[in-house]
Amino acid sequence: MVKMAKDNKEALIKLGKKLFAEIDKGKNPTIELPVRSLSNVSFDRKNKTLILGNKTAERSFFNVAHAKKFLQTLEVASIAKDLIHEEKHASLRDVFYMAKRTIPGTKVNLVDEQTESDDVIEDLELITELSREQLNVTANKMGSVVGRVTIEDRGDTIRWDKLGSGGYSIPSTVEEIKFKEVKADYVLYMEKAAVWERLNEDKFWEKNNCIIISSQGQTTRGIRRLLQRLYEEHKLPIYVLCDWDIYGAYIYSVIKYGSINLAHQAERMAIPNVKYVGITGDDVVKYDLKKHIIRLTDQDIKRIKQVSEYDWFKDDKVWQRQFKMMKEISGKVEIQALTSRGISFISEVYLPKKIKNKEFLA
Amino acid sequence: MVKMAKDNKEALIKLGKKLFAEIDKGKNPTIELPVRSLSNVSFDRKNKTLILGNKTAERSFFNVAHAKKFLQTLEVASIAKDLIHEEKHASLRDVFYMAKRTIPGTKVNLVDEQTESDDVIEDLELITELSREQLNVTANKMGSVVGRVTIEDRGDTIRWDKLGSGGYSIPSTVEEIKFKEVKADYVLYMEKAAVWERLNEDKFWEKNNCIIISSQGQTTRGIRRLLQRLYEEHKLPIYVLCDWDIYGAYIYSVIKYGSINLAHQAERMAIPNVKYVGITGDDVVKYDLKKHIIRLTDQDIKRIKQVSEYDWFKDDKVWQRQFKMMKEISGKVEIQALTSRGISFISEVYLPKKIKNKEFLA
Numbered sequence: 001m002v003k004m005a006k007d008n009k010e011a012l013i014k015l016g017k018k019l020f021a022e023i024d025k026g027k028n029p030t031i032e033l034p035v036r037s038l039s040n041v042s043f044d045r046k047n048k049t050l051i052l053g054n055k056t057a058e059r060s061f062f063n064v065a066h067a068k069k070f071l072q073t074l075e076v077a078s079i080a081k082d083l084i085h086e087e088k089h090a091s092l093r094d095v096f097y098m099a100k101r102t103i104p105g106t107k108v109n110l111v112d113e114q115t116e117s118d119d120v121i122e123d124l125e126l127i128t129e130l131s132r133e134q135l136n137v138t139a140n141k142m143g144s145v146v147g148r149v150t151i152e153d154r155g156d157t158i159r160w161d162k163l164g165s166g167g168y169s170i171p172s173t174v175e176e177i178k179f180k181e182v183k184a185d186y187v188l189y190m191e192k193a194a195v196w197e198r199l200n201e202d203k204f205w206e207k208n209n210c211i212i213i214s215s216q217g218q219t220t221r222g223i224r225r226l227l228q229r230l231y232e233e234h235k236l237p238i239y240v241l242c243d244w245d246i247y248g249a250y251i252y253s254v255i256k257y258g259s260i261n262l263a264h265q266a267e268r269m270a271i272p273n274v275k276y277v278g279i280t281g282d283d284v285v286k287y288d289l290k291k292h293i294i295r296l297t298d299q300d301i302k303r304i305k306q307v308s309e310y311d312w313f314k315d316d317k318v319w320q321r322q323f324k325m326m327k328e329i330s331g332k333v334e335i336q337a338l339t340s341r342g343i344s345f346i347s348e349v350y351l352p353k354k355i356k357n358k359e360f361l362a
Numbered sequence: 363m364v365k366m367a368k369d370n371k372e373a374l375i376k377l378g379k380k381l382f383a384e385i386d387k388g389k390n391p392t393i394e395l396p397v398r399s400l401s402n403v404s405f406d407r408k409n410k411t412l413i414l415g416n417k418t419a420e421r422s423f424f425n426v427a428h429a430k431k432f433l434q435t436l437e438v439a440s441i442a443k444d445l446i447h448e449e450k451h452a453s454l455r456d457v458f459y460m461a462k463r464t465i466p467g468t469k470v471n472l473v474d475e476q477t478e479s480d481d482v483i484e485d486l487e488l489i490t491e492l493s494r495e496q497l498n499v500t501a502n503k504m505g506s507v508v509g510r511v512t513i514e515d516r517g518d519t520i521r522w523d524k525l526g527s528g529g530y531s532i533p534s535t536v537e538e539i540k541f542k543e544v545k546a547d548y549v550l551y552m553e554k555a556a557v558w559e560r561l562n563e564d565k566f567w568e569k570n571n572c573i574i575i576s577s578q579g580q581t582t583r584g585i586r587r588l589l590q591r592l593y594e595e596h597k598l599p600i601y602v603l604c605d606w607d608i609y610g611a612y613i614y615s616v617i618k619y620g621s622i623n624l625a626h627q628a629e630r631m632a633i634p635n636v637k638y639v640g641i642t643g644d645d646v647v648k649y650d651l652k653k654h655i656i657r658l659t660d661q662d663i664k665r666i667k668q669v670s671e672y673d674w675f676k677d678d679k680v681w682q683r684q685f686k687m688m689k690e691i692s693g694k695v696e697i698q699a700l701t702s703r704g705i706s707f708i709s710e711v712y713l714p715k716k717i718k719n720k721e722f723l724a
Contacts, residue, residue, distance in 0.1 A: 083705070089563055091556035094701040097654060101702075140578065141506065141555040144531035153526025164515025165538070169506035169531035172559060176527070193503040194453035197534060201451055216502065292459060339456040340463075343445070 008135070011128040012081040019074075030060040031073060033126045034264065041263040043311035048256070048272040050263040050312070052126075068110075069120070073127070075099050075110055076120045083136035089173060091138050092118055126264050131175075133225070138172035142220045144193065145170055146200055147211030148183040160211070167200065170213070174226045182234045186355070187211045188277070189227055190241040191219070191251055195335050195346070202347040208355070211236070219251055221262075224269050227255060231271050238271055239355065244279035245332035246304045249319065252276045257312045275360035277351070279333050281325030287350070292340060293331035300332065318361050370497070373490040374443040381436075392422035393435060395488045396626065403625040405673035410634040412620040412674070414488075430472075431482070435489070437461050437472055438482045445498035451535060453500050454480055488626050493537075495587070500534035504582045506555065507532055508562055509573030510545040522573070529562065532575070536588045544596045548717070549573045550639070551589055552603040553581070553613055557697050557708070564709040570717070573598070581613055583624075586631045589617060593633050600633055601717065606641035607694035608666045611681065614638045619674045637722035639713070641695050643687030649712070654702060655693035662694065680723050 019029040034040065035055040044051045059066045059073065079098050083090055090098065096114040103110055111117050121132055128135070144167035149160040153171075157180065160168050171177075188210050190196055196214030199205065205212045211230065215223050230236045240255055242248030256274045258266030284290060296304075307313060308323040326332060338346045354360075381391040396402065397417040406413045421428045421435065441460050445452055452460065458476040465472055473479050483494055490497070506529035511522040515533075519542065522530050533539075550572050552558055558576030561567065567574045573592065577585050592598045602617055604610030618636045620628030646652060658666075669675060670685040688694060700708045716722075 086705070088705050089559065090701065090705055091559070091698070093556060093696070093698045094560070094705065097698055097701040098705070100654065102653075138556070138559065141559055142578065144503065151526070153528065156524045156526040158524065158526055158528075162518045162520065163530065164513070164518040164520055165533040165535070166515065166520075166531040168525065169528040171527040171529075172556075173527070194455060194500070194534075197451065197453070197500065197503055198456070216504065291464075292462065334455070336453070336455045336459055339452065339459040343448070343450050343452055343456065343460070 008130055009081055009084040011130050012077050012084070012135075015077060015128060016074075016081075028060045028062045029070075030058050031070065031127060032056055032058050033123055036122065036126070036261070036264065038260060041260055043257070048312070049266040049270040050258040050260065051266060052264050068108075071103070072099065072111060072116060072120045073123060076117055077124055077128075080121075080124065080135040080137065089136045089138050091172075092121065095121065095137055122261075122264075131265060131268055133173045133175050133221070139222075140218075140220050141170065141172040141222065142218070143170040143213060143215040143223050144168065144196060145211060145213045145226070147187075147205045148181075148209065149179065149211060150181040152178040152180055161206070165197070165200065167196075170220075170222055170226060172220065172222045174222050174229065177226075177229075179229075179233060182211075182230070182236070183209070184211045184234075184236060185209045186237040186239060187213060187227060187230050188239050188241060188351070189213045189219075189223070189255070190335070191215060191217070191243070191248065192335060195241065198344070199347050199351075202344050204347040204351070208352060219255060221269070224255060227274075228269060228271055231273070238274045239277040239360070240274055241335060241351075242276070242278035243332065243334045244281065244283070244322075244326070245334075246300060246307050246323075246326065248278055249276075249313075249322070250307055252278070253307075253310070253312060273362075275362045277354055277360055279335055279337070280361060281322050281329075284329075284333055287338065287341060289333050289337045289340070292337035293329060293333055296326070296330045296332060301327070301330075322361065370492055371443055371446045373492050374439050374446070374497075377439060377490060378436075378443075390422045390424045391432075392420050393432065393489060394418055394420050395485055398484065398488070398623070398626065400622060403622055405619070410619060410674070411628040411632040412622065412625040413628060414626050430470075433465070434461065434473060434478060434482045435485060438479055439486055439490075442483075442486065442497040442499065451498045451500050453534075454483065457483065457499055484623075484626075493627060493630055495535045495537045495583070501584075502580075502582050503532065503534040503584065504580070505532040505575060505577040505585050506530065506558060507573060507575045507588070509549075509567045510543075510571065511541065511573060512543040514540040514542055523568070527559070527562065529558075532582075532584055532588060534582065534584045536584050536591065539588075539591075541591075541595060544573075544592070544598070545571070546573045546596075546598060547571045548599040548601060549575060549589060549592050550601050550603060550713070551575045551581075551585070551617070552697070553577060553579070553605070553610065554697060557603065560706070561709050561713075564706050566709040566713070570714060581617060583631070586617060589636075590631060590633055593635070600636045601639040601722070602636055603697060603713075604638070604640035605694065605696045606643065606645070606684075606688070607696075608662060608669050608685075608688065610640055611638075611675075611684070612669055614640070615669075615672070615674060635724075637724045639716055639722055641697055641699070642723060643684055643691075646691075646695055649700065649703060651695050651699045651702070654699035655691060655695055658688070658692045658694060663689070663692075684723065 022029045040053040040055040096117040146167040193216040258270040384391045402415040402417040458479040508529040555578040620632040
């Protein structure tokens with residue numbers, strides 16, 4: 001593997017020079033990279049993150065089985081180098097369209113489907129030890145944030161506590177954001193934008209001196225990196241607020257341990273100390289939410305079995321107990337069920353109490 | 363129907379008083395409201411919006427078929443009155459949980475599914491002539507905006523041109539936003555957040571003196587109202603940038619004419635003068651995008667037939683020509699296909715040229 005260079009572009013140029021040197025010596029130009037399949041991913045119990053194993057593979061030009069992938073890798077590396085040089089960012093979809101060209105003298109396209117260029121970008125993360133964001137390639141933009149934080153972003157000074165009902169729209173890449181001032185005791189991340197709007201309207205972040213962040217659905221890499229930067233650079237505890245269902249548990253676990261297909265990025269993205277402050281099976285009794293239990297579908301039950309057997313959950317007694325409760329009552333409960341106790345019950349009672357008493361699942 | 367009151371809460375109280383008076387007189391309390399089904403929706407060619415017809419229905423308490431819906435209507439009206447009184451907003455999901463309680467002395471829930479409370483909220487829009495937003499009920503929050511605009515929102519003064527790479531995160535309700543200063547020649551709305559990030563990085567809005575707005579996927583009511591307010595209150599032309607496919611055409615038509623299930627809100631939401639500046643079949647030839655045509659699925663073909671037969675499209679020669687081209691080449695083309703011409707081709711060539719030459723579909 002090419003070792004990480006100080007300069008992002010440098011790492012890509014280094015890769016090119018290495019291959020050039022091999023060609024000069026009459027050798028078969030070859031890229032070596034770790035295998036990314038599940039068979040090479042394991043859960044590091046000590047550091048509590050998913051990690052890649054030692055299995056490596058080679059990709060060389062003079063090999064019928066490798067040639068196309070080899071070309072794709074170099075094409076995308078070249079696109080990334082240009083992006084970094086021009087100080088521009090492209091989405092995964094953009095990279096696909098830039099790479100989709102006919103190989104001269106043939107009728108073969110370099111890539112036909114976006115999965116091909118996406119795949120090669122993840123390979124390049126391993127080859128260059130740069131993250132996709134450092135390769136200036138972005139994915140979905142999603143989510144909002146408010147709190148007593150001042151940032152500098154593309155020359156603008158932005159106060160996250162002066163953004164009314166909307167908040168700051170989180171960009172797909174947060175690498176270039178500079179934190180100028182961070183005055184908060186913790187970060188509360190929630191999976192639902194509607195809950196975020198509730199907490200923002202109640203000025204929860206002002207009253208409880210915290211930062212509130214939401215996505216809508218998936219936790220994007222931009223949000224995960226934002227959480228990680230606030231955790232690492234500003235030593236803020238991160239609390240995750242989800243529905244009591246298997247998808248909520250999984251969202252939490254991805255933030256905590258990393259995800260399977262991005263195991264090579266776990267170190268950069270995982271936050272082993274994150275705490276779960278969302279709905280639990282115990283809350284259902286404590287806050288009288290039985291009426292609001294939603295019956296599990298077959299799909300849900302299947303997914304509980306799957307997730308509960310993941311390495312990072314299978315010896316976790318706290319979560320196994322929750323999964324057992326889900327199965328026993330064959331139900332799930334949403335955050336918003338708390339609204340049945342009053343519109344601001346979540347911001348005035350539920351969250352302050354849970355956080356004060358440290359009633360976390362961790 | 364209860365006529366619109368100056369005060370939102372007043373409209374709901376008026377409804378209550380009307381029913382009380384009927385009870386006092388020993389009458390069967392009855393709510394009258396327009397029928398919302400497709401049979402009562404038509405396309406007003408003059409005003410170019412979808413409108414509701416004259417069919418009305420009655421909902422009364424002493425009628426076995428109506429009683430539950432009558433109770434639901436009053437329960438949700440009461441929830442909305444409380445929300446307005448407390449100056450709080452609730453999501454559609456929140457309203458469902460607030461309304462979901464057992465009718466005293468029975469084992470019957472007032473509502474069992476969110477569709478029931480959603481439905482009643484749309485009825486209340488008709489009954490009270492208030493919008494859902496005026497009833498303090500919100501839906502999904504989505505999208506980002508930047509441009510030379512200063513707003514006031516919950517006491518904060520926010521400059522949309524000083525928000526770095528992220529932009530202002532559009533709230534689910536924009537009714538309470540005050541525009542302090544709007545310096546722009548037009549508004550460009552796009553269906554894709556990734557395209558927005560491209561235009562923002564290229565400072566397209568600064569160079570072309572416009573406002574850029576994106577969602578990710580659906581155009582929320584918050585975004586539609588924001589577009590409409592900028593159009594009505596600031597006389598800004600609105601341009602819509604979509605993929606050249608039937609879904610892009612439909613997104614555009616909803617902004618222009620309104621949507622079927624919200625025909626009663628068309629007046630408040632539709633923007634008959636909106637122009638389409640997205641990819642067209644002609645662009646495919648002009649900008650050599652043939653290589654990037656994506657083959658239509660059976661689903662796509664079915665949807666083209668459906669949408670092309672809608673009242674507001676069926677006599678529109680400009681769009682019928684586009685639909686015909688889609689069918690003839692059996693393909694669609696994404697905005698991002700332009701990236702094959704260069705990462706900033708869209709912001710430096712494509713859009714400035716199209717807008718300058720007024721190459722719109724309208």
